[in-house]
Amino acid sequence: MDYADELISNYEHPHNKGKISGADAKFHEFNPVCGDDLTLYLKVRGGKVEDVKFDGTGCAISIASASMLTDEIKGKKLSEIESMNFEKLKEIIGIDPGPVRLKCATLSLKALKKAVFLYEHKKVDSETEKL
Amino acid sequence: MPFNVEAIRADFPILQTKMAGKQLVYLDSAATSQKPKVVIEAIRDYYVRYNANIHRGIYELSEKATEAYIQSKEKAARLINADGIENIVYTRNATESLNLVALTYAAQNVRKGDHILITEMEHHSNIVPWQLLANRNNATLDYIKVDVKTGMLDRNSLSECMEKGPVIVSITQASNVLGTINDVKVIAKDAHSHGAAVIVDGAQSIPHMKVDVKDIDCDFLAFSAHKMFGPTGLGVMYAKSDMLDKMEPLFGGGDMIMTVTLKSHTWNGLPWKFEAGTSNIEGGIAFGAAIDYLNGLGLAAIDRHEKSLTEYALKRLGEIEGVSTFGPDLKYVDKRVGLVAFSVGGVHAHDIAQVFNDNGIAIRAGHHCAMPLVREVLKRDSLARMSFYAYNTKEEIDKAVDAIEKVKKVFKVC
Numbered sequence: 001m002d003y004a005d006e007l008i009s010n011y012e013h014p015h016n017k018g019k020i021s022g023a024d025a026k027f028h029e030f031n032p033v034c035g036d037d038l039t040l041y042l043k044v045r046g047g048k049v050e051d052v053k054f055d056g057t058g059c060a061i062s063i064a065s066a067s068m069l070t071d072e073i074k075g076k077k078l079s080e081i082e083s084m085n086f087e088k089l090k091e092i093i094g095i096d097p098g099p100v101r102l103k104c105a106t107l108s109l110k111a112l113k114k115a116v117f118l119y120e121h122k123k124v125d126s127e128t129e130k131l
Numbered sequence: 132m133p134f135n136v137e138a139i140r141a142d143f144p145i146l147q148t149k150m151a152g153k154q155l156v157y158l159d160s161a162a163t164s165q166k167p168k169v170v171i172e173a174i175r176d177y178y179v180r181y182n183a184n185i186h187r188g189i190y191e192l193s194e195k196a197t198e199a200y201i202q203s204k205e206k207a208a209r210l211i212n213a214d215g216i217e218n219i220v221y222t223r224n225a226t227e228s229l230n231l232v233a234l235t236y237a238a239q240n241v242r243k244g245d246h247i248l249i250t251e252m253e254h255h256s257n258i259v260p261w262q263l264l265a266n267r268n269n270a271t272l273d274y275i276k277v278d279v280k281t282g283m284l285d286r287n288s289l290s291e292c293m294e295k296g297p298v299i300v301s302i303t304q305a306s307n308v309l310g311t312i313n314d315v316k317v318i319a320k321d322a323h324s325h326g327a328a329v330i331v332d333g334a335q336s337i338p339h340m341k342v343d344v345k346d347i348d349c350d351f352l353a354f355s356a357h358k359m360f361g362p363t364g365l366g367v368m369y370a371k372s373d374m375l376d377k378m379e380p381l382f383g384g385g386d387m388i389m390t391v392t393l394k395s396h397t398w399n400g401l402p403w404k405f406e407a408g409t410s411n412i413e414g415g416i417a418f419g420a421a422i423d424y425l426n427g428l429g430l431a432a433i434d435r436h437e438k439s440l441t442e443y444a445l446k447r448l449g450e451i452e453g454v455s456t457f458g459p460d461l462k463y464v465d466k467r468v469g470l471v472a473f474s475v476g477g478v479h480a481h482d483i484a485q486v487f488n489d490n491g492i493a494i495r496a497g498h499h500c501a502m503p504l505v506r507e508v509l510k511r512d513s514l515a516r517m518s519f520y521a522y523n524t525k526e527e528i529d530k531a532v533d534a535i536e537k538v539k540k541v542f543k544v545c
Contacts, residue, residue, distance in 0.1 A: 002489070003482075003485075003486070003541050008541060008542070008543075011542075012543070033497065034479070034481050034497065034513065035497065035498060035506075035512045035513055057512060058479065059479035059480075059481045059482050060478075060479060060482045060542070061481075061482070101481070101485065104481065
């Protein structure tokens, strides 16, 4: 796996980093293997993502992935997020992290989807749990 | 006699392998060592020529397998200068050995309000079993502090903890993160004078240096075959005979009994009363071959070779701006085993390891199963670690240094 320039620049200067006070939903995810620690904050209006931020620490892949993912989903319908999978994430981040770094890459997507399910009072589906 | 690393390397088929398209540089022997041909052959030979269950088979194959299995225990006993095979209990790994002590001797002797003493530099395998036991038996778990500046145990903290009169003192002989060699002989003497039983975690020491259980006078010693050229799935719990005699077994079943009636049973002799069921026979036999190989190279020579590699690595890494190393510094290299944990700027250790992988170099990254040490004492999220064995070379350390320069470039560390 190569560290693409876009990935490195998103790691060095992550977009949407921080907290949202009065968020409509937030979810904390932890990767015990890496120690990546991430909380995702969501603001929803009319069934769409009005704003999203993340906060935490982690490796380049987890931070860059969170940065690019949060950019991508602004304005998206919650129903679209519900169906996002690993394939979609790979398109967004532009790399295949490989099996060892998979959990680093998917941490933010997992937190995002769980925040959405939480907001909608829905049960987290097994696809999301497996991310 | 010079240590012929090239000849040693030829004994390890895997060193010819490529990783990420590059010649493999294996710097992760503290996690598990590579295996020489003789060990791989010993496993094959057992299955091809004399596979049979051990102990009670009244036929030649079984006798041969039993003999080879027992010989491996004799070799393990000689390696650490134990009295004999009665002191050598085989387990799955050092972790299981430590748990076995916690669940037998310690569980049977630790009472409410007692103190159990370990250190801040322990691997999780020498922390969690004691946390579990302390919870179950309402005992207190104390930690000897690590002096972050020197990477060694804090003497004041050590004596304060000893004053509490622990009943168990369990301590690593060599840290898998700092590389620090603890003077377990002095600590054991101190602990015994306070009436404690002494357990030594030798997972990182036994493969790399000569250890004499009579000299250090520990009551128990735990180590793993797979870190010393041997197979996975085989560990050793050494214990003094009088300890083993007093202890109840943990597991019941075949082999560990002498007689069984509908109402009761009697135990087998040592060490068998602690080994219920069919053992890891191939593992035991291969471990015997691994000890022969280790002795052939000579622990003193391995130790010298690793110290020179450690010294070289500390020097080279010390010259790179933005790189920090952990553990005793260069002038105390004789107090270290062959591993160096390091960080590069603020780069996450997994990103470091990824760049190393892309250059064919295997290192470990993360909390190294020592979260209390890495997080709470060293205050780091993660560390990278290179570790050495008999087959490593200075040229491989040079390649690691080149990889660090690549990490700095990718992540713009100045």
